[in-house]
Each structure stands twice: as C-alpha cells, then as structure tokens.
Amino acid sequence: MENNNRDEFIIKKYQEDEQIMIQLFVAWCLNHNLDPQILYSKAYPEQVVNESLQKTINEMDDVDPLEIGNETLMDILQMFGNDELAFVVSDEMEQILKRLQ
Numbered sequence: 001m002e003n004n005n006r007d008e009f010i011i012k013k014y015q016e017d018e019q020i021m022i023q024l025f026v027a028w029c030l031n032h033n034l035d036p037q038i039l040y041s042k043a044y045p046e047q048v049v050n051e052s053l054q055k056t057i058n059e060m061d062d063v064d065p066l067e068i069g070n071e072t073l074m075d076i077l078q079m080f081g082n083d084e085l086a087f088v089v090s091d092e093m094e095q096i097l098k099r100l101q
Contacts, residue, residue: 021077044084070093
C-alpha cells in the first residue's frame with residue numbers, strides 16, 4: 001500500500017470511528033432525555049456549531065436509540081480524547097443517579 005493510500009485509509013477510518021462515537025453520544029443523550037447539543041456546548045463553549053453532531057442528531061430523530069451503557073460511553077469519549085465532553089457527561093450521569101435515588 002502506498003503512503004498516500006495508507007494515509008487516506010487511516011484518515012477515513014478515524015472519521016468513521018469518530019462518527020460512531022458521535023452516534024453513541026447522541027443515543028446516550030436521547031436515552032436520558034438530554035439535549036446532546038447542550039451537553040456538547042457545555043464541554044466546548046467556544047464552538048458555535050458542530051456540523052457532524054447536528055447531522056447525527058437530525059438523523060437519529062427517526063431511529064430508535066440504542067441502549068448505551070455509561071461506562072461504554074465514557075470509554076469511547078476518552079479514547080477519542082474528548083475529555084471535556086467526558087467530564088460534562090460524567091456530571092450528568094451523577095445527576096441522573098441522584099434523581100433515581
């Protein structure tokens with residue numbers, strides 16, 4: 001495999017994986033009646049709009065969300081270096097647990 005083809009493959013694979021991470025984040029939010037855009041904005045207030053996130057939200061409106069475990073979501077967010085978002089999600093998880101008690 002040539003370097004250019006290999007580089008393109010790696011970039012494409014990362015983008016696909018990143019899209020899966022976004023889908024899992026949106027599904028988790030929907031499962032907990034949370035607005036993914038609001039949580040994302042708390043983590044990254046300097047970003048006006050994340051187009052990939054907005055596109056995924058629109059696409060998932062018509063789809064039954066998957067059940068995503070808390071640990072699974074945290075692992076995926078951290079794997080992609082979304083530490084700020086993982087921190088915000090962690091806070092939401094704690095609040096959800098408090099409401100259930």
